[in-house]
Amino acid sequence: MAALPVYRWRLAPDGYATRRQLRAQGLRPGGQCVAAQLERPRRRRGPLVAYLYRIDLAKPVRPMTPGRWAALAKANTARRICPACRTDAGYVIPTSLGTCVTCAYPGADSAGV
Numbered sequence: 001m002a003a004l005p006v007y008r009w010r011l012a013p014d015g016y017a018t019r020r021q022l023r024a025q026g027l028r029p030g031g032q033c034v035a036a037q038l039e040r041p042r043r044r045r046g047p048l049v050a051y052l053y054r055i056d057l058a059k060p061v062r063p064m065t066p067g068r069w070a071a072l073a074k075a076n077t078a079r080r081i082c083p084a085c086r087t088d089a090g091y092v093i094p095t096s097l098g099t100c101v102t103c104a105y106p107g108a109d110s111a112g113v
C-alpha cells in the first residue's frame with residue numbers, strides 16, 4: 001500500500017475534505033479510498049489523525065426515494081394543519097401560537113393588518 005500524503009492540521013490542500021466535511025456538503029466518500037491524512041500532534045499520545053477524501057470523487061448522499069419524499073411531505077403537511085380550525089394554513093403552524101395566525105388573531109384580516 002502506497003504511503004498516504006500527510007498534511008499538518010488545518011493545512012489540508014484544497015479539494016480534500018474529511019468525511020464529516022463531505023457530509024456537511026451533502027456528499028459521501030462514495031467508495032473511494034482515503035486520499036490523504038491529517039495529523040495533529042498531541043502531547044504524550046500519538047497524533048490525532050483525520051482521513052481526507054477527494055471532493056471531486058465524492059458522491060451525493062443517498063438520494064431521496066419516492067417513499068421518503070412522501071413521508072416527508074406527510075410530516076410537513078401535518079405541521080401545516082391548524083389544530084383549531086383543522087385547515088391547511090399553507091405554512092407551518094408557529095409553535096409559539098399553536099394555531100394558525102387567523103385563529104390566533106381573529107379579525108386580523110378584516111382589520112387589514
Ligand SMILES: [Zn+2]
Nearest residue numbers: 082085100103
Ligand atoms: Zn386555524
